[in-house]
Amino acid sequence: MDLKNLIRTIPDFPKPGIQFKDIESITEHPEAFSHVVERFSEAMEAHDIDKIVALDARGFLFGGALGLRQKLPIVMARKKGKLGGDCVAETYALEYGSAEVELQKTAIKSGEKVMIIDDLLATGGTAAAAAALVNQVGGDVTLFAFVIELDGLNGRAQLGDVDTVALVSF
Numbered sequence: 597m598d599l600k601n602l603i604r605t606i607p608d609f610p611k612p613g614i615q616f617k618d619i620e621s622i623t624e625h626p627e628a629f630s631h632v633v634e635r636f637s638e639a640m641e642a643h644d645i646d647k648i649v650a651l652d653a654r655g656f657l658f659g660g661a662l663g664l665r666q667k668l669p670i671v672m673a674r675k676k677g678k679l680g681g682d683c684v685a686e687t688y689a690l691e692y693g694s695a696e697v698e699l700q701k702t703a704i705k706s707g708e709k710v711m712i713i714d715d716l717l718a719t720g721g722t723a724a725a726a727a728a729l730v731n732q733v734g735g736d737v738t739l740f741a742f743v744i745e746l747d748g749l750n751g752r753a754q755l756g757d758v759d760t761v762a763l764v765s766f
């Protein structure tokens with residue numbers, strides 16, 4: 597499956613100079629989407645994951661599909677103001693701005709092994725903020741999974757020594 601070739605690039609979105617990698621070019625092809633879920637399934641075999649934390653918004657697609665495939669609970673880390681209930685929050689920088697992400701305090705039980713999943717790793721700010729949230733509520737992040745990694749932005753440096761899988765890099 598040639599995922600790399602399938603992924604559409606939208607030039608100058610959402611800001612001039614950004615080459616936006618559009619994972620909808622994967623989800624609109626069920627065979628490719630299914631291939632991605634199987635690759636993530638393989639990557640998590642070595643980890644005894646208790647829960648999947650899916651990142652807002654495109655990470656929900658992959659986290660949702662993988663969680664169902666693996667019969668694991670899925671929780672959401674969302675942009676500020678969307679979740680409700682008692683939340684922990686972290687602010688982070690993006691390739692094209694900054695944002696704040698939240699997780700419900702009851703989403704993770706102390707000691708649970710967590711996989712964080714998103715469509716894309718760029719600067720690593722989003723994933724690192726999500727990991728900080730999981731840590732704040734007592735969880736243990738043991739795996740990061742991304743469909744795409746943007747090599748030039750050194751996002752992995754933000755993720756410490758936690759196992760990290762990315763299926764395609766640009």
Ligand SMILES: O=P(O)(O)OC[C@H]1O[C@H](OP(=O)(O)OP(=O)(O)O)[C@H](O)[C@@H]1O
Pocket residue numbers: 651652653654655689690691695714715716717718719720721722723751
């Ligand atoms: O590694 P980083 O530099 O943090 O960037 C990666 C994040 O940026 C994009 O999301 P975005 O914040 O644009 O939100 P969206 O998925 O809701 O469009 C992407 O889906 C990742 O979540």
Ligand SMILES: Nc1ncnc2[nH]cnc12
Pocket residue numbers: 614615616617618691692716718719746
């Ligand atoms: N180049 C990019 N394409 C898609 N999502 C992104 N998030 C941050 N940078 C991105």
